Amino acid sequence: MAITTKEQAFQVLETQKNGIPFEAIDFLYNSPTDEDILNKIRSTLEQIYDNIDQLEEGFYSEQTPKVNNTPKIGRNAPCPCSSGKKYKKCCLKNK
Template identity: 45%
Template sequence: MVEGQSMVLYRAERDRNLQKIDDTIGEMRNWAYFENEEDSAEENYFEQLTNNNLNFVHQPKVTPIVNEPKIGRNAPCPCGSGKKYKKCCGK
């Protein structure tokens, strides 16, 4: 059954869960996405940790270790002899 717009608005006015939001900022203040007191306390704690331990923030960047791919037994030998790896350097 299709209801008209006036009937939908009438039911929305009577429903406790559907209310018009007059103060958007006040309504969203407690939402998880927006900052609240607990978040600011965590940020302050993190700032104290980083200020006390500057090595934590300014650690030298380490280049990752990259392993060379393994040479297959039947692949050509990388030494350039033209032989298969298993007959040349793979012994």
């Protein structure tokens, strides 16, 4: 069928449009361009690189060693639970 007038073209378009789901038409008219996709990729990569930089700064910064302020109990010292036994025969076994 040859389309010769604008009215015929409009009628053909209307009949075809009625058979196509609205979501498909909406996607075709509102689909992102290549430039939009590239801009989104660029912004995502910038965020990733910023996050990596922040992680590296935190990782390589000077870290203070953890210090244990509690006194170390020797194996042959009396147990701190006041049982009268040596630490190695009392609470050391329960650790």
